[in-house]
Amino acid sequence: MASESRFPDVDSNGSEKNEDIEIIVNVGGVRQVLYGENLNRYPATRLAQLINCLSGGYDTIFSLCDDYDPGKREFYFDRDPDAFRCIIDIYYFGEIHMKKGICPICFKNEMEFWKVDLKFLDDCCKTHLSEKKEELEEIARRVQLILDDLGMDASENRWKRCQKYIWKLMEKPESSYSARVIAVLSFLFILISSVVMCLGTIPELQILDSEGNHVEHPTLDNIETACIGWFTLEYVLRLISSPNKLFFVISFMNIIDVFAILPFYVSLILTHLGARMMELTNVQQAVQALRIMRIARIFKLARHSTGLQTLTYALKRSLKELGLLLMYLAVGIFVFSALGYTMEQSHPETLFKSIPQSFWWAIITMTTVGYGDIYPKTTLGKLNAATSFLCGVIAIALPIHPIINNFVRYYNKQRVLETAAKHELELMELYSGEGKVGGSKNDLEDLMGEGKEHPSWSRQLKVSHSDTFIHLLSDEKHYRTRLQSCK
Known part of the structure; x- marks a missing residue:
């Protein structure tokens, strides 16, 4: 760890070069020495601004950090140290990766605090962040629908109600x-x-x-x-x-x-x-x-039927896999119907009159249906038929597993979102400021399940303090500390 003598003083004229400056930062109890040579690669970030803040007085210093020890010349930040370890990678590698287990939304907030642009986040992590945003938007939509159902606006006329x-x-x-x-x-x-x-x-x-x-x-x-x-x-x-x-x-x-x-x-x-x-x-x-x-x-x-709806949505999300399945079958049908027609031409009682007519035989063979209305009579034709239905079984089996996974993933996701929406409502009730503080879960379920009307319910449930904080439900700005971050 660096000593005080290694932290150079910077006079009002800026005689000390920024590249030679060392700063000590303490993020959530984790101390780290950073060098101006690395930080100046991205001068717009908060850590780079710390280099020049000493000459601006305490007002400038405390506008950038939570606390400052002039004796140790150490900057203190009440932020998530795990996220900070990921963010400082930008000064050494030029890109940022999220560690497994860190909430993407909280990590995005950490990047905004340290004034690091989201474009430096790796593409795989951006995808994870986009999925999380979609989930929160879906939760917000469900919560808003429930809130709309819970209360009636007294200003509406009788027909609207x-x-x-x-x-x-x-x-x-x-x-x-x-x-x-x-x-x-x-x-x-x-x-x-x-x-x-x-x-x-x-x-x-x-x-x-x-x-x-x-x-x-x-x-x-x-x-x-x-x-x-x-x-x-x-x-x-x-x-x-x-x-x-x-x-x-x-x-x-x-x-x-x-x-x-x-x-x-x-x-x-x-x-x-x-x-x-x-x-x-x-x-x-x-x-x-x-x-x-x-x-x-x-x-x-x-x-x-929720099950039928889930199946429909899962099939929509599996269009790529279904397209692969149809492509495999289409290629196989064309190849084996052409081979079947060619091999069966030597037989006087052949049932393969043309290649388009042979498509029907190839379809029912590759899908293992086999109606028996068209069948090969030569040895080579039978061998071609055996190969076709074996290839058909393989072609159908390959995309099935991803389709099943999509269905299970979507079904589980819907259950999680439904539970998260109810959890959000319970927390909104718990932290609401007007008369509903400490309300039990049964009270909320009674309001949701029995259709009781509460005139001020939608006005009371304004702010949520859950781990999946939903900004879409409120226009107010809320700030989180490291202890409130989702781990």
């Missing part, structure tokens, strides 16, 4: 007991409608109409009408109460709802009015085609 109440009732099952009942009823209607659609195709349950054609049983028809009535009422209420009508209409799941409802009414119109404008046979064919579209209602289950 009623609209918000209906929206929570139809879209947020966790907001109240009534909303959960409606969600369960909607789920049951979807199941009943799907079962009725399947039962209606059983010949034993059908009846003959006046013209001798098989039609659905009237009881099943009445159940179907009741289900469509519920779906229609549900869609209309959600549309009326939606805060953003345009976004609601173009949303994918709402388009599915329309396709589940529309065929019933179009079939009804064609049945009663279409016969006057076209032949009855054409009307029946159009009605039958529209009734097939009822299968779209099964996708409504995704609205009430």
